[in-house]
Amino acid sequence: MSWLVSDPDEDLVQRGRAALALARSQMPLLDGIQREAAESRPLAGHRLVGCVHLTKETGVLVQLLVASGAEVAWTGGDEVSTQDEVAAALAVEGVRVFGRRGMTTAEVGEAAAEAFGAFSDGPTMILDNGAHLIEMAAASLDRHPQLRGATEKTSEGSRRVRELGATIDFPFPVVSVNDVVTKWEVDNTYGTGQSTLDGILRATGMFLAGKRFVVCGFGHVGRGVALRARGMGARVVVVCRSAKTAVRARLAGFEVLPLESAARTADIVCTATGRPDVVTAEHLDLLPSGAVLCNTGHSTAEINLADLQARTVSTEQVRPHVRRHRLDDGRYLDLLSGGGLVNLDAAEGNPSEVMDVTFANQALVTLGLGGRPDRYAAGVQDVDAAQDEDVARRKLAAMGVRFDGSDQPAGTTRGVGEDKSA
Amino acid sequence: MSMVRDLSLADVGQLKVDFAARRMPVLSALVERFSESKPFIGQRIAACLHVTTETANMCRALVAGGAELALCASNPLSTKDDVAATIQRDIGAEVFAIYGCDRETFYQQVQGVLAIRPTIVVDDGADLTTTIHNDYPQLLDEIIGGTEVTSTGVLRIRNMATDGALRYPVLPTNDAATKHLFDNRYGTGQNTIDGILRATNVLLAGSVFVVVGYGWCGRGVAMRARGMGAKVVVTEVDPIRALEAKLDGLDVMTMDQAAAVGDIFVTVTGNRDAITYAHLQQMKDGAVVCNSGHFDVEIAVSELQANATARRELRPNCVEYKLSNGRGVILLAEGRLVGQSAAEAHPAEVMDMTFATQALGVQYLIENAARLEPGIVPIPRSIENDVASAKLRAYGIQIDELSAGQQQYLTDWRVGT
Numbered sequence: 077m078s079w080l081v082s083d084p085d086e087d088l089v090q091r092g093r094a095a096l097a098l099a100r101s102q103m104p105l106l107d108g109i110q111r112e113a114a115e116s117r118p119l120a121g122h123r124l125v126g127c128v129h130l131t132k133e134t135g136v137l138v139q140l141l142v143a144s145g146a147e148v149a150w151t152g153g154d155e156v157s158t159q160d161e162v163a164a165a166l167a168v169e170g171v172r173v174f175g176r177r178g179m180t181t182a183e184v185g186e187a188a189a190e191a192f193g194a195f196s197d198g199p200t201m202i203l204d205n206g207a208h209l210i211e212m213a214a215a216s217l218d219r220h221p222q223l224r225g226a227t228e229k230t231s232e233g234s235r236r237v238r239e240l241g242a243t244i245d246f247p248f249p250v251v252s253v254n255d256v257v258t259k260w261e262v263d264n265t266y267g268t269g270q271s272t273l274d275g276i277l278r279a280t281g282m283f284l285a286g287k288r289f290v291v292c293g294f295g296h297v298g299r300g301v302a303l304r305a306r307g308m309g310a311r312v313v314v315v316c317r318s319a320k321t322a323v324r325a326r327l328a329g330f331e332v333l334p335l336e337s338a339a340r341t342a343d344i345v346c347t348a349t350g351r352p353d354v355v356t357a358e359h360l361d362l363l364p365s366g367a368v369l370c371n372t373g374h375s376t377a378e379i380n381l382a383d384l385q386a387r388t389v390s391t392e393q394v395r396p397h398v399r400r401h402r403l404d405d406g407r408y409l410d411l412l413s414g415g416g417l418v419n420l421d422a423a424e425g426n427p428s429e430v431m432d433v434t435f436a437n438q439a440l441v442t443l444g445l446g447g448r449p450d451r452y453a454a455g456v457q458d459v460d461a462a463q464d465e466d467v468a469r470r471k472l473a474a475m476g477v478r479f480d481g482s483d484q485p486a487g488t489t490r491g492v493g494e495d496k497s498a
Numbered sequence: 499m500s501m502v503r504d505l506s507l508a509d510v511g512q513l514k515v516d517f518a519a520r521r522m523p524v525l526s527a528l529v530e531r532f533s534e535s536k537p538f539i540g541q542r543i544a545a546c547l548h549v550t551t552e553t554a555n556m557c558r559a560l561v562a563g564g565a566e567l568a569l570c571a572s573n574p575l576s577t578k579d580d581v582a583a584t585i586q587r588d589i590g591a592e593v594f595a596i597y598g599c600d601r602e603t604f605y606q607q608v609q610g611v612l613a614i615r616p617t618i619v620v621d622d623g624a625d626l627t628t629t630i631h632n633d634y635p636q637l638l639d640e641i642i643g644g645t646e647v648t649s650t651g652v653l654r655i656r657n658m659a660t661d662g663a664l665r666y667p668v669l670p671t672n673d674a675a676t677k678h679l680f681d682n683r684y685g686t687g688q689n690t691i692d693g694i695l696r697a698t699n700v701l702l703a704g705s706v707f708v709v710v711g712y713g714w715c716g717r718g719v720a721m722r723a724r725g726m727g728a729k730v731v732v733t734e735v736d737p738i739r740a741l742e743a744k745l746d747g748l749d750v751m752t753m754d755q756a757a758a759v760g761d762i763f764v765t766v767t768g769n770r771d772a773i774t775y776a777h778l779q780q781m782k783d784g785a786v787v788c789n790s791g792h793f794d795v796e797i798a799v800s801e802l803q804a805n806a807t808a809r810r811e812l813r814p815n816c817v818e819y820k821l822s823n824g825r826g827v828i829l830l831a832e833g834r835l836v837g838q839s840a841a842e843a844h845p846a847e848v849m850d851m852t853f854a855t856q857a858l859g860v861q862y863l864i865e866n867a868a869r870l871e872p873g874i875v876p877i878p879r880s881i882e883n884d885v886a887s888a889k890l891r892a893y894g895i896q897i898d899e900l901s902a903g904q905q906q907y908l909t910d911w912r913v914g915t
């Protein structure tokens with residue numbers, strides 16, 4: 077059986093087109109890049125396979141790639157996030173789309189494998205989100221001499237790609253588009269910061285002003301969550317492991333505490349570390365009754381659910397995304413979204429204008445690899461500073477913001493390339 | 499003779515009301531206090547409120563204090579039928595409220611409530627107060643006083659008082675700091691942001707966010723918008739409020755100027771025509787416009803609808819109107835309260851303060867009936883202090899007390915330089 081989307085329902089196609097048009101209206105960067113690339117067609121002759129959540133925003137990215145001359149195969153790489161109407165609209169535009177909303181984890185893998193094998197001559201370029209396709213390529217490099225490049229967008233996937241790069245010599249550039257100021261600031265910090273608070277509000281309807289809000293992790297995402305929780309009037313406590321991060325949090329005016337102390341008075345605990353077992357038995361035993369637990373980090377194991385389950389005598393679904401765990405000592409804890417990503421589950425993930433900036437980075441690297449294969453050396457690479465600067469300028473122009481460097485040509489602003497540690 | 503959808507819904511309703519009670523520590527303490535002191539014995543209370551779990555807990559306090567209580571809905575769309583059922587069955591008020599009922603039924607419900615021949619009127623939006631004065635003047639003799647919870651209701655009653663039409667003393671609950679600080683500032687501040695996010699999912703960070711009116715609600719909305727990373731602009735008609743916004747670090751400009759630069763607009767003026775059709779025409783393509791003031795008169799909605807060349811529902815509560823200049827304006831919740839329409843009403847913790855203030859206000863009216871004149875009664879400081887102290891206790895926060903020397907310093911005019 078194939079997961080290829082074919083002959084989609086006309087009604088579905090229409091809805092997909094409307095959704096894509098709406099997203100495009102809020103994605104001025106991609107729209108602008110597409111207009112430029114439709115003329116120069118730097119991806120002509122390329123066969124491109126992508127594995128990124130198939131939302132309407134991703135759909136706009138796919139349209140850009142097609143307009144740039146590429147043949148495209150796509151899969152969402154996720155059980156539930158595929159928007160079937162977007163898949164349908166892309167399918168009639170000639171994109172080979174694999175998968176649908178509501179698949180098992182095994183089926184997600186099958187669809188990804190099908191997408192990877194969609195072209196008889198194999199893909200020349202990969203766009204990845206979680207390194208699924210790059211792992212497939214790494215396992216079969218000798219059979220894919222036609223590959224010219226790959227990009228990876230997530231922090232977790234970039235970590236994985238670097239691990240792979242330590243043992244394998246990729247004969248083509250594998251570019252991580254995560255460690256770029258315009259990606260982490262806009263997407264991880266401000267996008268996820270907002271959508272996490274949005275998710276907590278939609279899930280619980282709770283009043284945030286005055287609440288003790290504990291953020292575990294003060295990376296790009298944790299910092300965004302802490303800023304926004306403070307902005308909504310919460311009393312924020314930051315928990316982190318690295319001394320450098322703790323200094324940064326303290327000097328930003330946040331209280332820094334070990335989780336063991338913070339847990340005793342917490343009203344809300346939100347994990348944003350990307351690591352498993354941040355909240356475990358010892359902390360669960362200290363939390364006051366009624367505390368809310370949620371996660372916005374990549375790992376769904378940040379809150380140790382087995383430890384929680386071991387103390388639970390019964391559970392009750394009190395609101396759509398809130399499961400109340402009654403514990404054996406009489407307390408109760410409210411777990412949001414089953415410990416999964418609360419911003420994706422209870423809210424809507426990143427707004428279109430955030431994905432616009434993230435995808436602009438990924439699109440520009442891909443177009444660059446198509447037009448000038450020598451721009452990046454073989455092996456695992458970061459996005460170069462000039463592109464980061466270019467994306468930032470495009471974003472400012474879209475917002476109508478002028479700054480002292482507005483009139484100078486790109487690349488001449490002071491500090492270019494120095495700002496990696498922001 | 500009550501009117502509720504279905505009494506058998508009461509079991510579900512009761513659970514919800516009990517759950518809300520846990521987040522309403524101030525009101526729950528009042529229930530206990532009133533069941534002992536019984537301050538409302540012999541009183542008949544007519545109430546017109548949103549029929550929600552929080553209201554149910556105030557009803558509990560009034561009934562615990564010995565009152566005979568009749569309740570109707572201040573807005574048929576906010577009535578929760580299961581809550582109405584438990585107020586009737588378990589709390590023991592006469593309830594006249596059915597979700598979504600038509601206007602005629604609504605007036606029957608008001609009649610039903612007034613059949614109790616109230617001695618006290620508890621109002622939200624002043625509908626009960628004006629109905630009594632216009633259509634049931636025979637009831638006025640027995641009424642010793644009333645309370646009114648919203649800014650807009652207080653404004654209407656204040657206008658009645660100015661016209662000499664108000665026939666009994668009214669305590670404006672909205673004027674209490676324990677109401678407007680929590681409800682208008684922090685409550686509306688949060689629920690406006692929540693409503694905008696749910697309706698649009700736009701990124702607030704970096705956006706130009708225009709707050710029209712810098713009153714209690716406006717300050718809260720501005721504070722939260724800035725907290726979400728927006729660049730906030732305020733428009734005002736009151737020079738003092740405008741100055742306050744300026745010194746709070748916000749940009750202050752006229753609506754004409756703001757219209758051209760804003761990405762998101764929120765009206766919280768309690769006034770009509772805060773954003774006119776001319777303003778809408780000056781806006782950027784894709785500007786988002788919404789209201790958090792009580793009535794849907796703040797934005798020129800009907801003119802927008804009449805003149806639009808196209809209308810497109812982008813998402814629930816989110817409609818784009820194309821103007822003849824080719825630009826689109828995105829209107830949320832058709833100009834009605836965006837927090838209540840697209841997000842949820844105020845959380846129980848906020849209503850705790852409002853309703854505790856209201857319940858203590860009723861007690862105050864009764865205890866002081868002999869000396870209060872018809873008109874607007876200033877909120878006694880003792881009620882605000884009582885409620886605020888109870889809330890601090892619930893938070894487990896202690897504060898300092900004035901020493902005898904400090905007390906004297908503050909009260910003796912002879913002490914000086």
Ligand SMILES: NC(=O)c1ccc[n+]([C@@H]2O[C@H](COP(=O)([O-])OP(=O)(O)OC[C@H]3O[C@@H](n4cnc5c(N)ncnc54)[C@H](O)[C@@H]3O)[C@@H](O)[C@H]2O)c1
Pocket residue numbers: 648649650651678681682685686689710711712713714715716733734735736739766767768769771772790791792793835837838
């Ligand atoms: N959304 C909610 O949950 C909620 C909660 C409480 C109150 N309200 C409502 O919000 C509204 C405002 O309440 P408030 O307590 O802030 O009142 P307020 O009187 O404190 O503030 C209103 C402000 O708007 C200003 N204003 C009036 N007309 C204006 C105009 N044309 N342009 C600019 N500014 C103008 C006034 O000068 C004043 O400063 C009322 O209708 C009230 O009933 C809503």
